[in-house]
Amino acid sequence: MSEITILGAGIFGLSCAWEAARRGARVQVIDPNGPGAGASGGLVGALAPHAPEGWAAAKALQLQALLMAPDWWSGVEAASGLPSGYLRSGRVQPLTDARAVEQAHARATGAQTLWQGQALWRVRPADRPGDPTSPTGMVAEDTLTARLHPRMALAALIAAIRAQGGTVERSGTARGPVIHATGAAGLRDLSNDLGRAVGRGEKGQALSLAFDARDWPQIYAPGLHIVFHADGTTAIGSTSERDYDRADATDTQLDALHARAVEVLPALRDAPILARWAGERPRAASRTVLLDAWPGKPGHFIANGGFKTGFAMAPLAAGLLMDRVLDGADRIPDAWRMAG
Numbered sequence: 001m002s003e004i005t006i007l008g009a010g011i012f013g014l015s016c017a018w019e020a021a022r023r024g025a026r027v028q029v030i031d032p033n034g035p036g037a038g039a040s041g042g043l044v045g046a047l048a049p050h051a052p053e054g055w056a057a058a059k060a061l062q063l064q065a066l067l068m069a070p071d072w073w074s075g076v077e078a079a080s081g082l083p084s085g086y087l088r089s090g091r092v093q094p095l096t097d098a099r100a101v102e103q104a105h106a107r108a109t110g111a112q113t114l115w116q117g118q119a120l121w122r123v124r125p126a127d128r129p130g131d132p133t134s135p136t137g138m139v140a141e142d143t144l145t146a147r148l149h150p151r152m153a154l155a156a157l158i159a160a161i162r163a164q165g166g167t168v169e170r171s172g173t174a175r176g177p178v179i180h181a182t183g184a185a186g187l188r189d190l191s192n193d194l195g196r197a198v199g200r201g202e203k204g205q206a207l208s209l210a211f212d213a214r215d216w217p218q219i220y221a222p223g224l225h226i227v228f229h230a231d232g233t234t235a236i237g238s239t240s241e242r243d244y245d246r247a248d249a250t251d252t253q254l255d256a257l258h259a260r261a262v263e264v265l266p267a268l269r270d271a272p273i274l275a276r277w278a279g280e281r282p283r284a285a286s287r288t289v290l291l292d293a294w295p296g297k298p299g300h301f302i303a304n305g306g307f308k309t310g311f312a313m314a315p316l317a318a319g320l321l322m323d324r325v326l327d328g329a330d331r332i333p334d335a336w337r338m339a340g
C-alpha cells in the first residue's frame, strides 16, 4: 500500500486525501491549525461557471470540473454518510441595461455549443419567486451553476477519508510523497523558497444570514454572490482586497456588501446575521490552479491556486495530482504547471 502525506486540511488538501484514500493509499493529512482554518472554512461555496464566450483552456477545465462535481460529491457523501450541501441550483443574474440583455442573448447562443449540451443559458423575465431586482425586468439564467456548503463539504470529506482508514490530525511525521496544499501561506513559502513571486493571498469577506430558500437558484451580480444553502442559511459574498493588515477581520466593506445584497433581493432585508467571516484566497501569479512538483524538492508536490474557484476546481485538481503521484500518469494541463 502506498503512503502519502498531505499538508493542509482545506478543500485542496482534503480533496487530494480523499482521491488518494479511495485509490487505496494510506493517507495522513496534517494541519497544525485544524481543518478549515484557511479560506475553505468560509461561507459562500458558489460553483459558478465562466461566461460561455471567449473560450480558453481555463474555461474548458472549469467546465470539466463543474460537470464532474455531482458524481464526485455523491461519492464523498456515500463514503461518509454525511451531506456536502451540493446542489446544481442554477443561477440568475439581473441584467442592468439593453447592452447586458444583448450580451446575455449572445451567451445563450455560445452556451449551446461551448457547454456541450450539458447545461442551458437563457434570458427570461424576472418574474419568479427568488428572482433579483432587475432594471430591465430581465434576468440571465443558467443551469450549470451549483453550490456546496463549505463546512459541510469539509466535514463530509474528513469522514470519508477516515472511513477509508486515513487520518486528519494537527501534527505527524511525513511518510511517502508530500503534497503541500497549504493555501495562501503555502504560496508565500514557495515564493520564499524559489526567490520569486509565485502567488499571494487576497482577502475576502462574507456573511451568513438566517434565511431559508434552499431550493432557489443562486444569484450573481458583479462582485456579489447570494447562495441559498442546504442548512437553511444564505451566504453573501464577497469582497476582494489586496491591502490588509488582518486577513481574518471584517469591517464596513462587508456592511456595504450586505446592503447591496438587500437591494438586489429585498426579501433578505430582515434576515438576522448569523456570522461574519473573512479569509485569504490563495491567488497564484498565473491566476490559475498550481499543480506541480516542488522545484528542487524530490517527492514534494504543490496543490494550490484555488483563488476564487477553489471549491469548484479541487476535485479535478486532486484527481490529476493523484494520477501523477500514485499512478505515474502525468495529465496535468500545461496551464496549471509552474512557469519557468
Ligand SMILES: Cc1cc2nc3c(=O)[nH]c(=O)nc-3n(C[C@H](O)[C@H](O)[C@H](O)COP(=O)(O)OP(=O)(O)OC[C@H]3O[C@@H](n4cnc5c(N)ncnc54)[C@H](O)[C@@H]3O)c2cc1C
Pocket (backbone or CB within 6 Å): 007, 008, 009, 010, 011, 012, 013, 030, 031, 032, 033, 034, 035, 036, 037, 038, 039, 040, 041, 042, 044, 045, 046, 047, 181, 182, 183, 184, 185, 186, 203, 204, 205, 206, 225, 237, 238, 239, 278, 279, 280, 281, 282, 303, 304, 305, 306, 307, 308, 309, 310, 311, 312, 313
Ligand atoms: C470570502 C471568500 C469567498 C469565497 N467564495 C468562494 C466560492 O464561492 N466558490 C469557490 O469555489 N471558492 C471561493 N473562495 C475561494 C476558496 O475558498 C479557496 O479557493 C479555497 O478554499 C482554497 O483552498 P485551499 O485548500 O487551497 O486553501 P485553504 O483553505 O486556505 O487551506 C490551507 C490550509 O493549509 C494549512 N497550512 C498552512 N501552512 C501549513 C503547513 N506548513 N503545514 C500544514 N498545513 C498548513 C492552513 O491551516 C489551512 O487550513 C472564496 C474565498 C474567500 C476568502
